[in-house]
Amino acid sequence: MTTSIPAPAPSAATPATRERMPWLPLISLAAVGFVLLSAETMPAGLLPVMARDLGVSEGVIGQFISIWALGTVVVTVPAITYTQGFRRKPLLLGALSGLVLANAVTAVSSDVVIALVSRFVGGAFTGILWGILAAYGRRISPANSGGLALAVVATGAPVGFALGTPLGSFIGGIFDWRWSFAGLSALGVVLVGVIAIIVPGLAGQPRAHRQPLRRVFLLPGIPIVLLVIFVWMLGHNTLYTYIAPFLRDSGSGLTADLVLLVYGVASIGGVIVTALVIDHHPRLLLQASIAVFILAAGVLVAEHASPVAVLLAAGLWGLAFGGASPQLQSALSIAGGAQSDLANSFLPVAFNLAIFAAGLVGAVLLNVSGGLILGAFMAVLGVAALALTIAGRETFSART
Numbered sequence: 291m292t293t294s295i296p297a298p299a300p301s302a303a304t305p306a307t308r309e310r311m312p313w314l315p316l317i318s319l320a321a322v323g324f325v326l327l328s329a330e331t332m333p334a335g336l337l338p339v340m341a342r343d344l345g346v347s348e349g350v351i352g353q354f355i356s357i358w359a360l361g362t363v364v365v366t367v368p369a370i371t372y373t374q375g376f377r378r379k380p381l382l383l384g385a386l387s388g389l390v391l392a393n394a395v396t397a398v399s400s401d402v403v404i405a406l407v408s409r410f411v412g413g414a415f416t417g418i419l420w421g422i423l424a425a426y427g428r429r430i431s432p433a434n435s436g437g438l439a440l441a442v443v444a445t446g447a448p449v450g451f452a453l454g455t456p457l458g459s460f461i462g463g464i465f466d467w468r469w470s471f472a473g474l475s476a477l478g479v480v481l482v483g484v485i486a487i488i489v490p491g492l493a494g495q496p497r498a499h500r501q502p503l504r505r506v507f508l509l510p511g512i513p514i515v516l517l518v519i520f521v522w523m524l525g526h527n528t529l530y531t532y533i534a535p536f537l538r539d540s541g542s543g544l545t546a547d548l549v550l551l552v553y554g555v556a557s558i559g560g561v562i563v564t565a566l567v568i569d570h571h572p573r574l575l576l577q578a579s580i581a582v583f584i585l586a587a588g589v590l591v592a593e594h595a596s597p598v599a600v601l602l603a604a605g606l607w608g609l610a611f612g613g614a615s616p617q618l619q620s621a622l623s624i625a626g627g628a629q630s631d632l633a634n635s636f637l638p639v640a641f642n643l644a645i646f647a648a649g650l651v652g653a654v655l656l657n658v659s660g661g662l663i664l665g666a667f668m669a670v671l672g673v674a675a676l677a678l679t680i681a682g683r684e685t686f687s688a689r690t
Contacts, residue, residue: 312430315489316442318481319427322386323446325478326416328454329393330358332474336459336467343467344402354396354409356649359642361413362420369414370421370635378426378492382419383482389415390478397471417642421635424619430490437568437620441561444616448557448608456551511625512633514682516640518675519618522580523644525587525671526611528652529664531645539661540594544601552601553608560612568613568620573679576617580676582610587669594662 333340333354341348373381392412399405423443431439458470529536530553534546560579567575586606593599615637622633655663 309432311432311435311438312490313442315430315485316427316439318484318489319423319443320446320449321477321481322382322419322423322485323443324450324454325386325389325446325474325481326419327447327450328458329389329412329471329474330355330416331450331455332458332470334455336462336470339462339467344400344405346402350402353406356646357406358409358413358416359645361410362417362638362642363646365414366417366421366638367635369418373418373494375494377494378422378429379485379489381494382422382426382489383486385415385418385422386478386482386485389419390475390482393471393478394475397468397475417635417638420638424616424623424637426489426492428623429492435569436623437572437616438565440616440620440623441565441568441613444564444613444619445558445561447615448554448561448612451550451554451557453554456547456554511682512622512636514678515618515621515625516636518678518682519637519640520644521671521678522583522611522614522675523641524648524651525668525675526583526607526614527645527648528655528671529587529590529668531648532652532656532661532664535656536590536594536661536664537600540590540600542595542597542600544597549600549604552604556605556608557612558608560609560614561616563609564613564616568617572617572620575613576621577676577679579610579613579617580672580679582606584669584672584676586610587665587672590665591662591669594665 333351337348337351340351340354344351389412392408392415395408396405396412399408424440427439427443428436454474458474461473462470530550533549537544537546537549564575564579583606586603589599589603589606593603619637622637625633651667652664655667
């Protein structure tokens with residue numbers, strides 16, 4: 291009697307040999323991005339009700355966002371470095387579970403100090419998730435569709451901007467702010483179950499292939515990509531953070547919620563465009579996105595008093611910046627090569643450093659010149675980012 295020997299299972303370390311796009315796993319990873327972004331920004335839409343319920347000022351509640359960013363900056367790179375050898379799926383599920391728990395503590399806490407600590411912990415887990423999501427999406431997808439996979443995974447962030455934060459604000463206004471956080475935690479629990487069932491497992495980095503953090507940071511292309519991230523994000527977030535005073539000084543009569551809604555919806559279009567183009571013309575796509583970003587800033591400066599022009603600029607702004615994350619994650623992944631997880635861990639750090647800097651720079655600019663200067667600052671930083679992509683054209687023209 292002969293015994294048939296089953297064919298060996300495909301290696302978890304090399305799932306990029308798949309021929310079909312794993313749409314459902316990619317969508318579930320995108321949903322994780324939605325939870326991350328919504329959890330980070332939700333306090334912005336709930337400032338008054340949270341401040342009133344916790345008996346503190348709105349400025350203190352504003353620190354719920356800052357301390358989240360601090361947790362991301364402090365923890366991401368060391369955590370990703372330490373966990374290079376961990377299997378990716380348990381790490382993904384563990385970090386998501388930690389985020390859900392931290393968010394739930396925020397929802398039930400009546401002590402602002404405990405709530406702030408939970409936000410720091412949530413930001414730390416978020417940094418780990420941002421550090422592995424991009425490479426995860428690429429590794430479970432066909433090798434020639436890495437950019438498309440990144441674009442799908444990255445869709446969650448702009449959807450969080452467009453729908454997650456406003457929805458949380460709506461729920462908090464009708465019921466209680468705690469229900470907004472609880473609802474997000476409930477969605478996270480569902481995602482833990484879905485990912486456990488449908489997302490393929492991945493091996494960690496073999497010890498022989500790991501490199502020291504400093505060496506990865508200095509890999510050709512990594513520094514200039516990070517510099518583009520910081521400069522472009524600083525220009526974006528300075529105006530995004532202080533859009534209300536800009537609109538107040540513009541004379542357009544528009545409200546921040548309407549402008550940001552237009553921006554958020556348009557940013558989803560930016561992700562779609564990115565998904566269609568990124569695997570074929572990555573450098574052209576990135577430079578065109580930054581050029582449209584500069585155009586949007588120019589319209590805001592030149593036609594700030596026109597409601598139609600401002601809304602048009604908001605649409606161009608969202609279209610240009612909506613695909614920024616997958617475009618830059620793709621560039622980091624390509625430059626990082628086998629160290630793509632560690633390379634991508636630098637991205638949330640650069641983003642959150644820019645967020646922190648934007649708060650400070652924007653406050654100084656407002657005190658010195660008023661809200662209108664923010665549009666000009668956005669344009670100047672856009673030009674600087676475009677110049678950097680031209681200087682590093684070899685890095686940004688690499689194909690996935």
